[in-house]
Each structure stands twice: as structure tokens, then as C-alpha cells.
Amino acid sequence: MWQRHQHSQCIKEALSKAEQVCIDHQCRLTPIRKKVLELIWKSHKPIKAYDLLAQLSSEDFIEKPPTVYRALEFLIENNLIHRIESQNAYIGCNHDHENLDSKFLICEQCNQVEELSEPKINKTLSEVSKKQGFTPNMVNIEVHGTCSQCAQN
Amino acid sequence: MWQRHQHSQCIKEALSKAEQVCIDHQCRLTPIRKKVLELIWKSHKPIKAYDLLAQLSSEDFIEKPPTVYRALEFLIENNLIHRIESQNAYIGCNHDHENLDSKFLICEQCNQVEELSEPKINKTLSEVSKKQGFTPNMVNIEVHGTCSQCAQN
DNA sequence: CAAATAATGTTATAGTATAACATTGCTTAA
DNA sequence: TTAAGCAATGTTATACTATAACATTATTTG
Numbered sequence: 001m002w003q004r005h006q007h008s009q010c011i012k013e014a015l016s017k018a019e020q021v022c023i024d025h026q027c028r029l030t031p032i033r034k035k036v037l038e039l040i041w042k043s044h045k046p047i048k049a050y051d052l053l054a055q056l057s058s059e060d061f062i063e064k065p066p067t068v069y070r071a072l073e074f075l076i077e078n079n080l081i082h083r084i085e086s087q088n089a090y091i092g093c094n095h096d097h098e099n100l101d102s103k104f105l106i107c108e109q110c111n112q113v114e115e116l117s118e119p120k121i122n123k124t125l126s127e128v129s130k131k132q133g134f135t136p137n138m139v140n141i142e143v144h145g146t147c148s149q150c151a152q153n
Numbered sequence: 154m155w156q157r158h159q160h161s162q163c164i165k166e167a168l169s170k171a172e173q174v175c176i177d178h179q180c181r182l183t184p185i186r187k188k189v190l191e192l193i194w195k196s197h198k199p200i201k202a203y204d205l206l207a208q209l210s211s212e213d214f215i216e217k218p219p220t221v222y223r224a225l226e227f228l229i230e231n232n233l234i235h236r237i238e239s240q241n242a243y244i245g246c247n248h249d250h251e252n253l254d255s256k257f258l259i260c261e262q263c264n265q266v267e268e269l270s271e272p273k274i275n276k277t278l279s280e281v282s283k284k285q286g287f288t289p290n291m292v293n294i295e296v297h298g299t300c301s302q303c304a305q306n
Numbered sequence: 307c308a309a310a311t312a313a314t315g316t317t318a319t320a321g322t323a324t325a326a327c328a329t330t331g332c333t334t335a336a
Numbered sequence: 337t338t339a340a341g342c343a344a345t346g347t348t349a350t351a352c353t354a355t356a357a358c359a360t361t362a363t364t365t366g
Contacts, residue, residue, distance in 0.1 A: 028363085030313070051355070062315065069354065070314080085238035086293065088322095088353065105287045118281050125296060128271050129253060133301025134258045140239065141294045143278060147287025181332090183344070202322070215346065222323065223345080241322060241353095308366090315360065322353065329346065336339090 011041040014092055018080050025078055035061060036071040037092070040081055044113050046089030084113065086142050091115075100141035109150035116141075164194040171233050178231055183243055188214060189224040190245070193234055198264050199242030237266065239295050244268075253291035262303035269294075 001036055018037055022029040029037075034121065039055050049068050057063030072090055075081040081090050082102045091113055093102075103116040129136045176180040182190075192208050195266050210216030213284055225243055228234040234243050244266055246255075253256045256269040263285055273293065282289045 006233075028312085033315075061167065064316065065354070066316085066356090067314070074313095085295070105282060105285060105289075108179070114285060114287070116281060116285075118277070121277050121281075122278065122330095124271065125276050125294070128269060128274075129258060129296060129298065132258060132267060133304070134267070134296070135262075135299045135304060136296045137261065137298040138260075139296050141292070142276070143282060143287070143289050143292050144239070145282065146288045147288040151286070151288060181343085185345075217345095217347065217349085218323070219325090220345070307351085310363100310365080312363070313361080318356085320353100321357070322351100324351075325349085327347085330344080331346100332343070333341085334339105336337100 007042075007044060010040060010094070014041045014080075014094060017094065018078075018135075021078055021080060025144045027074075027078065032067060033071045035059075036068065037080060038076055040075075040090055041048055041092045043091075046087050046106075047069075047093045047111055048087075048089050052090075066148075067145060082115070084142065085140060086144070099139075100137065103141040104143065105147070106142060106144050107150055108144050109146055109149035109153075112147055114147070157164075160195075164191060164274055166248060167194045168277075170247065171231075174201070174231055174233060180227075180231065185214060186224045188212075189221065190228055190233060193243055194245045195245075196268060199237045199244045199259075199266055201239050201240075201242050206241075209278060227278075227286070237295065238293060239297070254293070256292075257292040257296065258300070259297050259298035260293055260303055261297050262299055262306075265300055267300070 004022075015034065016027055016043060018034070035056065036052055039052050043051075046067060049065070053065060054066050055064055056068065061067070072081070076083060076092075079093055079097045082093050082104075082108065083090055084104060086106070093115065095115055095117060099122070101122055103118060103121065105114040105116060107113070121141070126136060127140060155187075168187065168191060171182055171187070188209065189205055192205050202218070202225060206216055206218060208223050214220070225234065225236075229236060232246055232250045235246050235257075236243055237257060237259065239259070246268065248268055248270055248285065252275070254275055256271060256274065258267040258269060260266070274294070278292060281291060
């Protein structure tokens, strides 16, 4: 994964995608929000709020928790990042989401995370839900295990 | 749900199931562990660690966080409860789990949680994972939405 | 430009969880 | 049965995660 691509490239793409999303959504990718998004992408693994905080404060940005949490909230609302619930951590999103749903493969060894697109699962979940009279609004799936890289080692 | 059943009955069942599980697993359902499990079942919704703590301290039990967190850890390891990641909360489990996997329908209105058994989803997830060379170890699915009761209101 | 709204600054505190070491209790094998 | 070893709990302190509430600054819009 990260060995195989020009990482600076995917950060650039993420940022320019974010610009476009904000135009579409009529909201503003302010310097702080942009910086937080950039740091998240730079990490390329789930990164924690207080780690972001530390990195921000080592640069010229304000370093209080609310600053970071507000930026995270904004980015999540616009589907530019996701929260990995089992880790209290945040990761960049380059998928196009029609619905509020996210699915992750999380490697317990290297901590690398891969986001899945798998409509079949959503469909099955919808069916099962409906059987129970339940109307889904948001789905989060976190699969923990071992990635192929780590399985080789 | 909770309107329709004798709740005291399901607590009893949960506790006696727990006794059996601990015999099978050769571990001990100590008074603290039992009390925590009982409180979780009494709640009948996801309950938070510090709420358990408060309830314990109002009775004759020791009221320090590690006490509760250790009991929770034990109960989770033995599949007697699950953690709802999106809520930092804990709920009783009366399913038989072969693997480490859990799936929940979480009502955003009443906060009631239903655990799902749906092997098809596990199978699909396994297939998708395998395609990526990923070996799953544990799966957690949390579906947020509206339950049938609340949809009527 | 003024008013309204959005975003950020700031202080304080709430909420969640674990580390580390001491003590007590249970088990088991000599 | 009793000492050794291990499991469980007690205890103190602290780390980590997140938000409330109000002040200030920046941007947008009539």
C-alpha cells in the first residue's frame, strides 16, 4: 500500500477533492480545517485528536482541543474523514458516499486501515433491519484482523 | 420489547447462563462480576461504565473505576456483554457466538439496542476481506436508525 | 456599511480509561 | 495442611478523550 504510491500525490488529491466538496456543499475549507485534513492524510493511518493537536501546536496554529474537535466534526459531516470508533481515531476518506455508511478493515499488527465499498452488505443489512421494523440511518462496520502484508511477516 | 416481557426473568436467565459459561471456561463469576452483569441486564439499554460505578457505590460495593473496568473486561472476554463502540457503553449478550462478531441495531430515539444474528453478513465480509488478502479476526457492526416502536410515534 | 452569521479563541471541566503497585483470597501440590 | 503461586481486588494517581459556555474575530449579505 503505502510503499507503492506517491503519498504526496494522494494528499494533494484529497485536498483538491475537499475543495470541490466544499464548493458543492457551500461551506468553507478554512486554513485550520485544511491543515487538519492534511495532517490526517499525511498520517495515512488512523490518527488521534490529541496527536493532531500536538502537530498543530508545533506549527503556527492554535493548540486547544476545541479547535481540533471542531475541525474533525466539520470534516466528518462532509464525509472527508471517518472516525474509527474502536480506536478513537480519524482517517481520511476518498470514497464517494451516497449514504452514511463506512466499512473498514483494520490491521491489528500494523494499524493500517482499508476502507471497503461493498453494496451487497448494505443491502443485506437493510433487509435484516426491515424484517425487524428498523429503519437504518447510518452504518459502521469495523473488521479487525491481519492484513496481507503483515500475514507474510 | 421491554414492554412485552418479564424483565426479571431475562436477568435471571442471563445470570444462570453466565454461571454455566464460567464453568465451561473455567473462570469465576465473582460477586463483583456478577453484580456488574446484573446491573447491565437491569438497564436493558447500553449502560456506561461510570453509571455502573455510581450504582455499585450506592450499594455495598467498592466504587473505583478499575473495579468496574476489570469486570467489564472479564465479561466481554467471555462474550457475556458487548461494548457499543459508538456510545462507550455496554450491553448484555444472550447470543451464542462462535466467532468474535457482533451486530447491533441502535435506535437513535429511544436508545434501545437489538443484537442481530445474520451469518450471511459475516460470510460476505469474509469473502470481501479475503479478496484483499485480509484475515478477519473480529467484526463489529453498528447500525443506527429508528426502531419500529419509535417510528410509530 | 451595518447586521447577521460563521468560525475561531479561551477557560474550564466533564467523561472515559488504564498504569502501577499493594493487598487479599483461592488453588494446589508437596 | 500449609506454604507457594496465582487470581482477584483495593488504592492512588494519572492519562486520554471530548464538550460546554462564553468571548472575540472574520465573512457574508442586505
